[in-house]
Amino acid sequence: MKTWLLVLSTCLISSLAYADSLNIRVTGVQHDEGQILVLLYQQQDFLKDQGEVARQTVSLKEPGEVRLQFNDLDPGDYAFVVVHDENSNNEMDRKMGFIPKEGWAFSTNYKPRFGPPKFKKCRFSLQGTTEQQVTLIY
Numbered sequence: 001m002k003t004w005l006l007v008l009s010t011c012l013i014s015s016l017a018y019a020d021s022l023n024i025r026v027t028g029v030q031h032d033e034g035q036i037l038v039l040l041y042q043q044q045d046f047l048k049d050q051g052e053v054a055r056q057t058v059s060l061k062e063p064g065e066v067r068l069q070f071n072d073l074d075p076g077d078y079a080f081v082v083v084h085d086e087n088s089n090n091e092m093d094r095k096m097g098f099i100p101k102e103g104w105a106f107s108t109n110y111k112p113r114f115g116p117p118k119f120k121k122c123r124f125s126l127q128g129t130t131e132q133q134v135t136l137i138y
Contacts (some may be wrong), residue, residue, distance in 0.1 A: 079122035103136035
C-alpha cells in the first residue's frame with residue numbers, strides 16, 4: 001500500500017512540475033484605456049463563440065507592452081487572438097460588421113488580408129514553456 005501511495009504521489013508531483021505554459025508579450029499598445037483580452041484556441045473551435053480553451057484579460061496601466069501567462073496547458077497546437085478591448089466589453093468591436101475598431105493581433109503575428117484567418121496560419125506548437133510575441137494592429 002505504501003509503495004502505491006509513493007508511486008501515485010510521485011506521478012502527481014511530476015505531472016505538475018512539467019505542465020506546459022504559454023508566455024505572451026503584446027507590444028504596440030497605443031494607450032491605457034480598457035484592457036487587453038486574449039483568447040486561446042485549439043483547431044476544432046478556432047474563433048468560435050465560447051470556443052476558447054482559455055481566456056485572460058489584463059487591465060491597462062500604461063501604453064507600450066503587456067505580458068500574460070497561461071499555465072497548466074496540454075501540449076499540442078494552439079492559436080490565439082489578442083484584442084485591445086478599449087471599452088472593456090469583452091469582445092472585438094467592429095465597423096460595418098467586419099472591420100475591427102480596436103487594436104488586434106493573431107498568434108505568429110499573422111495578418112489576414114480579407115476575413116478571419118484559418119487556424120493553420122496562426123498555429124504554433126506548445127511543448128514545455130513556449131514564448132509568443134505579437135504587435136497590435138490598429
